[in-house]
Amino acid sequence: MKRLQNNSSDHYYFENIQQIDERICQLLIERRKAANKNPVYPPQEMISSWAKQYDIYEDLLEALFGLLRNEDECRPQVVPQGFIKNVRVLKTAEKGEFLYTIPFIRQYENASVVSFQIDWELTSMEMEERMHMHRYWELYIDEAYDCRIKSGGGSDGHLAYQFTVSPPLPDDLSGTTFKFKEYSEPYTGVPANSIIEFNLE
Numbered sequence: 363m364k365r366l367q368n369n370s371s372d373h374y375y376f377e378n379i380q381q382i383d384e385r386i387c388q389l390l391i392e393r394r395k396a397a398n399k400n401p402v403y404p405p406q407e408m409i410s411s412w413a414k415q416y417d418i419y420e421d422l423l424e425a426l427f428g429l430l431r432n433e434d435e436c437r438p439q440v441v442p443q444g445f446i447k448n449v450r451v452l453k454t455a456e457k458g459e460f461l462y463t464i465p466f467i468r469q470y471e472n473a474s475v476v477s478f479q480i481d482w483e484l485t486s487m488e489m490e491e492r493m494h495m496h497r498y499w500e501l502y503i504d505e506a507y508d509c510r511i512k513s514g515g516g517s518d519g520h521l522a523y524q525f526t527v528s529p530p531l532p533d534d535l536s537g538t539t540f541k542f543k544e545y546s547e548p549y550t551g552v553p554a555n556s557i558i559e560f561n562l563e
């Protein structure tokens with residue numbers, strides 16, 4: 363997630379709230395530990411109750427807890443630089459009417475970009491089934507790699523996603539497993555709806 367820098371040099375900061383702000387930072391760490399790093403979000407009725415109890419705008423609380431739920435996306439993200447080459451993969455997996463493909467991986471000096479594509483026969487699907495494709499995908503390789511979605515889009519019967527992986531993957535991908543996890547909503551912490559695996563030999 364690329365964020366705009368907040369230039370606070372033009373704004374006066376009240377020193378008497380510094381300790382309060384530091385306590386907020388401490389509470390954020392306590393909350394993360396208590397939640398075991400899971401992206402938890404309070405029930406709506408709880409947020410409404412707190413808004414009334416503490417005289418805080420409900421929309422502000424929703425925005426705050428929504429940001430905390432998406433904390434993982436605030437991690438610094440590597441921007442691929444110094445293109446080296448394309449590594450052909452050409453691996454496919456099928457599930458129902460859907461064909462999943464890793465056609466290639468772009469190698470950069472500081473990262474790799476994994477291409478992930480989904481194709482299906484649009485004419486054989488009902489409108490309700492088409493909505494199935496409006497999902498969110500994550501890539502997992504192993505703990506050594508940070509995988510972040512870079513871009514995505516498509517047209518009728520085809521979707522294409524790009525995932526940035528850092529540090530860069532080796533050119534020899536033998537023994538590497540790519541797990542693409544599909545979710546109905548992002549950052550909810552619920553189990554994946556579907557997992558598509560590619561085991562490279």
